[in-house]
Structures are given as structure tokens and as C-alpha cells.
Amino acid sequence: MGRFTRRRSIFEEKDALRDDYEPESLEARDEELDAYTDALQPVVDGWQPNNIFLYGKTGVGKTAATEYLLSELAADCRQYDDVDLSIVHVNCNTLNSSYQIAVHLVNELRGPGRQISTTGYPEATVFDMLYDELESIGGTVLIVLDEIDNIGTDDDILYELPRARSNGYLESVKPGLIGISNNFAFRDQLSPKVKDTLCEEELHFSPYDAGELRQILRSRAELAIRDDALDQDVIPLCAAIAAQDTGSARQAITLLLRAGELASNDDAEAIAESHVRTARNVIETERVQEGMRQLTVHGHLVLLAVTAHATRDETPVRMRDLYPRYRRYCDHLAVDPITKRSVHDHLGDLTMQSVLERHERNAGARGNYYEYALEVPTTAALDALEDVGDFDDIVADLKRRAPQS
Numbered sequence: 001m002g003r004f005t006r007r008r009s010i011f012e013e014k015d016a017l018r019d020d021y022e023p024e025s026l027e028a029r030d031e032e033l034d035a036y037t038d039a040l041q042p043v044v045d046g047w048q049p050n051n052i053f054l055y056g057k058t059g060v061g062k063t064a065a066t067e068y069l070l071s072e073l074a075a076d077c078r079q080y081d082d083v084d085l086s087i088v089h090v091n092c093n094t095l096n097s098s099y100q101i102a103v104h105l106v107n108e109l110r111g112p113g114r115q116i117s118t119t120g121y122p123e124a125t126v127f128d129m130l131y132d133e134l135e136s137i138g139g140t141v142l143i144v145l146d147e148i149d150n151i152g153t154d155d156d157i158l159y160e161l162p163r164a165r166s167n168g169y170l171e172s173v174k175p176g177l178i179g180i181s182n183n184f185a186f187r188d189q190l191s192p193k194v195k196d197t198l199c200e201e202e203l204h205f206s207p208y209d210a211g212e213l214r215q216i217l218r219s220r221a222e223l224a225i226r227d228d229a230l231d232q233d234v235i236p237l238c239a240a241i242a243a244q245d246t247g248s249a250r251q252a253i254t255l256l257l258r259a260g261e262l263a264s265n266d267d268a269e270a271i272a273e274s275h276v277r278t279a280r281n282v283i284e285t286e287r288v289q290e291g292m293r294q295l296t297v298h299g300h301l302v303l304l305a306v307t308a309h310a311t312r313d314e315t316p317v318r319m320r321d322l323y324p325r326y327r328r329y330c331d332h333l334a335v336d337p338i339t340k341r342s343v344h345d346h347l348g349d350l351t352m353q354s355v356l357e358r359h360e361r362n363a364g365a366r367g368n369y370y371e372y373a374l375e376v377p378t379t380a381a382l383d384a385l386e387d388v389g390d391f392d393d394i395v396a397d398l399k400r401r402a403p404q405s
């Protein structure tokens with residue numbers, strides 16, 4: 001027999017569990033879709049669109065809802081001769097100024113032969129080019145700026161573009177902005193004039209609860225997974241884990257996908273609860289590994305010290321307890337320890353990467369201090385630390401005492 005033989009697959013259509021899959025219907029978002037529909041209504045009525053700001057945590061369906069509704073809007077507008085709708089979708093994840101977004105929009109609207117360079121023009125010239133391109137399209141133009149928070153405070157475009165018509169820069173075109181963000185600080189920091197303009201209609205998407213995630217997972221699983229290849233407690237477990245952690249549909253769907261892959265690799269008949277638990281640990285371990293990638297050996301030792309406290313049920317832990325343990329590990333590896341201040345920096349990096357969580361405590365007259373705990377399961381941190389290979393004996397010892405999460 002050859003090396004490869006076809007196996008009975010767990011999946012019917014695996015792509016339905018991929019992040020970029022566009023679902024035919026959105027589950028558990030009726031209220032938000034109704035509010036979003038109302039906010040888009042002026043487009044169908046032939047008026048200047050509202051500017052819409054959509055915000056909510058990651059994975060709660062902001063992009064999916066936007067794509068779903070805008071494709072319905074585009075289809076429904078075709079029946080009205082006096083509505084000529086164009087939609088431009090820009091992901092701002094690499095665009096961190098108004099200038100860069102304007103250049104990107106010009107290039108998006110122009111054909112391949114007329115692209116402009118991303119540097120070298122005065123900002124006003126790029127805005128003029130953008131207005132020219134918009135004028136040449138005419139009609140209603142909805143510009144979707146996803147991950148808009150990357151623009152930071154250089155946010156003129158969020159004010160200028162929606163007002164370009166009333167300021168006389170545009171005549172035959174009605175522009176509307178849809179900004180999407182999962183960064184709550186960005187929304188709070190918007191200057192009043194940008195807030196007034198961009199947040200004309202503000203829509204908040206809240207995290208999903210376990211019931212809503214079950215509904216979403218069932219609709220995806222129906223397409224993606226073979227009928228009898230899913231134990232009945234799998235969807236409730238994926239939903240419960242994601243609801244407790246983030247309330248993100250992305251997290252729940254990814255967990256199901258990875259559990260399915262593990263079941264396939266095991267040649268199992270069906271996805272079982274154990275596959276979900278293993279998948280969770282694999283995903284969390286990858287998250288820690290990703291967070292550790294940028295760190296030096298001291299970053300690894302700092303994480304090792306927090307993890308050691310976690311295995312003893314001594315987290316959240318503060319610097320004064322953490323630092324001696326970190327120093328002992330340095331001695332063990334025969335490396336010179338870094339200062340408390342530098343250890344703080346590493347703790348900050350690990351917090352940014354969501355590997356650690358930080359709690360601020362009040363010590364009365366002596367001011368505030370921070371305590372740290374793992375934001376990932378202890379076993380995931382230990383697996384990732386084991387892969388570093390420099391302190392196998394310590395990790396093995398900690399694994400013996402670690403709680404099985």
C-alpha cells in the first residue's frame with residue numbers, strides 16, 4: 001500500500017470554518033443589523049449617506065455584518081435608477097496617517113496604469129487627486145475604513161472627506177464613511193470635531209454570549225462538518241470556552257476548526273470534547289510562542305518566573321515576590337540578571353501580547369503597584385517555555401505540579 005490513502009473526512013466543507021469565509025446569514029445579530037440598516041437607509045433614499053462608526057471587541061462580527069449588509073444594499077439599490085452606489089473597502093492595518101489612507105484610496109480608485117507613489121506629494125495635492133477620482137465616479141460612494149484606529153491622531157481625513165461636499169470640493173458625488181474599530185481607546189480619544197462627523201451614527205457590537213456562539217457555531221458546522229462527525233457536547237464546549245474568554249465568534253470558530261483537524265489527524269470518527277481541550281491548549285501555546293518570539297532570554301526567564309508562581313497558585317504576583325525567583329533562575333542558567341526596571345519592561349511586553357494580565361493595586365500613601373498573572377492556561381505557558389529548550393529541568397519540575405487547565 002502507498003504512503004497516502006484517502007481517509008474518511010471529518011469535514012464536509014472545511015472552508016466554511018476559515019476566517020475569510022463570508023456566511024450567507026448572520027446569526028444572533030438581528031438588533032445590530034436593524035440599527036445598521038436604518039443607518040444606511042439614506043443611501044437607498046438617494047440622500048447623502050450617514051457616516052457610521054462601528055465598534056466592538058475583536059471577532060464580534062463587525063466586518064462580517066458590514067460585508068453582508070453592503071452586498072444586500074448594493075443589490076437592492078440596483079432597482080432605483082437614480083441611485084448609483086459604489087463601495088470602496090480599505091483595511092487600514094498598515095496605514096497610519098490621513099495621508100497614507102488618501103494615497104491608498106486614490107490608488108484603489110485609479111486603474112493600474114495611473115498609480116501614485118506613497119510618498120512625495122503635499123497632502124493637499126493628494127486630497128485634490130482623491131476628490132477628482134471621487135468626482136469621476138459620481139453617485140454615492142461609501143468608503144469603508146476597517147481597523148481605522150491605526151490612523152492614530154493624524155485623522156484629518158475622517159473630518160475632511162465627509163465634509164468635502166459641503167465645503168465645495170465635491171459636486172456630483174455623495175461620500176459616506178464607515179469606520180470600523182476594535183480599539184475602545186481610539187473612540188474615546190477622537191477629537192470632538194472628528195467624533196461629531198464620523199460618529200453621526202454609532203453602532204456598538206457587544207461580545208457574544210455562550211448561547212449566541214452556539215447558534216453561530218451550529219450554522220457553520222452544518223456546512224463544514226460531516227453529519228455524524230461531531231459529538232454533541234463539542235459545540236457547547238467551544239461556545240462556553242470562547243464566551244468565557246473573549247466572546248469572539250472568531251475564537252469559537254477557530255477552536256472548532258482546530259479540534260476538527262486534530263480529530264482528522266487522529267483518524268477519529270468524530271470530533272470529541274478531548275479534541276477541543278487539546279486544540280485550546282495548542283492555540284494558547286501558539287499565542288505564547290508568538291508573544292515570546294520577540295523576547296530575549298530575560299523575557300523568557302521573567303515569564304518562567306510568573307508561570308512558576310502560577311503553578312503554586314501564587315498569582316497575581318507583584319515584583320517584590322517575582323524578582324527573587326527570576327534571579328534564582330538567572331543563577332541556575334549562569335546569566336547576569338537585569339534590573340527590576342528592565343524586568344518591568346518585559347512584563348509590559350508580555351502584557352501587550354496578552355500572555356500576561358496586569359492588575360493595578362492601591363497601596364494607600366505609598367502609591368500604586370502592579371500585580372501580574374498568566375492570561376493563558378498554565379499548561380500552554382509551560383509547553384511554550386519547554387520549546388525554548390534552555391531550562392528543560394525547571395519546566396519539567398513545574399509541569400509535575402501544574403494544575404491541568
Ligand SMILES: Nc1ncnc2c1ncn2[C@@H]1O[C@H](COP(=O)(O)OP(=O)(O)OP(=O)(O)O)[C@@H](O)[C@H]1O
Nearest residue numbers: 019023026027058059060061062063064182249250
Ligand atoms: N453573527 C455571526 N454569524 C456568523 N458568523 C459570524 C458572526 N459574527 C462573526 N462571525 C464570523 O466570525 C469571524 C470574525 O468576524 P469578523 O471578522 O466580522 O469580526 P470583527 O468584529 O470584524 O473582528 P476584528 O475587529 O478583529 O476585525 C468571521 O469568520 C465571521 O464570519
